[in-house]
Amino acid sequence: MIQIGQINTLEIIREAVQGLYIADADGNEVLLPNRYVPEAYKIWDKIDVFVYLDNEERIVATTDVPYIKLNDFALLRCNQVTDHGAFLDWGLVKELFCPFKEQAFKMKPGGWYLVYCYLDEKTNRLVASSKTNQFLDNKTLTVSEFDEVDLIVSHPSDIGMNVIVNKMHAGLIYKDNIFIDISIGDKLKGIVKKIRPGNKLDISLGQIGYRNIEPNAELIMHELHDNDGFLNLTDKSNPEDIKDALQMSKKNFKKAIGTLYKQRLIEIKPDGIYLN
Incomplete structure (x- = not known):
């Protein structure tokens, strides 16, 4: 069956003045206009096309790939x-x-x-x-706490940023969990931080708890190597300075440098962090 609004893999079955006729396995045909006909082709070749209605409301195929497809x-x-x-x-x-x-x-x-x-x-x-x-549904969730999810930034609210979770559910990132610049339409990875009553999803852009230590520790190590083994940050630093330098919260920063210190990878001095 030819699916409108989706990429279809169809077979070239015959030539016409206006282009090529291509069909699915059931023999349903659609026109591929001349402007989209490939330079080299053979009858019975298969071709990937997007199918929609043209300006005259006729079903038509194109080799152009749209920015959005059906149900997206x-x-x-x-x-x-x-x-x-x-x-x-x-x-x-x-x-x-x-x-x-x-x-x-x-x-x-x-x-x-x-x-x-x-x-x-x-x-x-x-x-x-x-x-x-209206196209999102949180009545029956397909995610659990601590799951990694795909996000699309939807619209701001007074307490944070609304996001679309896995193209199915509505979620929210609270302001104090946003440490990078994000804009409507951005596609990101996140973690389900908490599921509140009513199946409301709290989303984090970072990983949670002990899972958060390793990636942040690795980031700090990269920054140290890129800055000759020194960062002018400590556990007494202003949260905004930490956010500007590393795009993480002070809480996560302290966890990360604590891990690195225990592993004897860094030395913490009053003026900052030194790479051992």
Whole structure:
């Protein structure tokens, strides 16, 4: 079955004036227009294509890879706004439509928006929505505490940054756990720090507890080697100075240098840390 909104591997079955006709194993055909026809090909060759509806609402294939596919999230630029809605650049000739009713905030040309791509069952068209929370579900979780997860930064809140977890769930990174600059649409790795009542997910950008010591200790060792064996930081340093230099909290910094000190890899003096 040919899947609209996805990459399909299809077989070239015949040539036509307007391009190549390609088909799936069941014989369902779609046109690959001339502009996408490869220079060298043979009948029965297989080719990877993205399938969607063109400007005339006909199913069509392209070898271009879009910035977003069906049931996925991406940060897209708004090219234009008409009386019907906004049109977004998703890397294809035909722009991706986002109706006004699916806009969390009124879109403006030139603006960037995190959207979800879904299939409108009435029109069979791919459509965007910036109301991304409606496509997330925390009723039944597929993650557990301390799991490593994929994150997409969604939108800020008064207490931190909302994130999309594994493209399925909503999560939150509290302000005091953010030690790097992050922006809407960024894709990151994180850890499920805690699952609160109501299946609310607290997310950490670093690892937790004893798991956090080794990576941070390794980072400090790299910094020492890059700075002639000295860092002007101690356990008495200002948390902001530690954050600026190492992108970690003072608590994690103290754990890491404690580990390195016990392993006799560093010496801690009043003016800073020295590499042994």
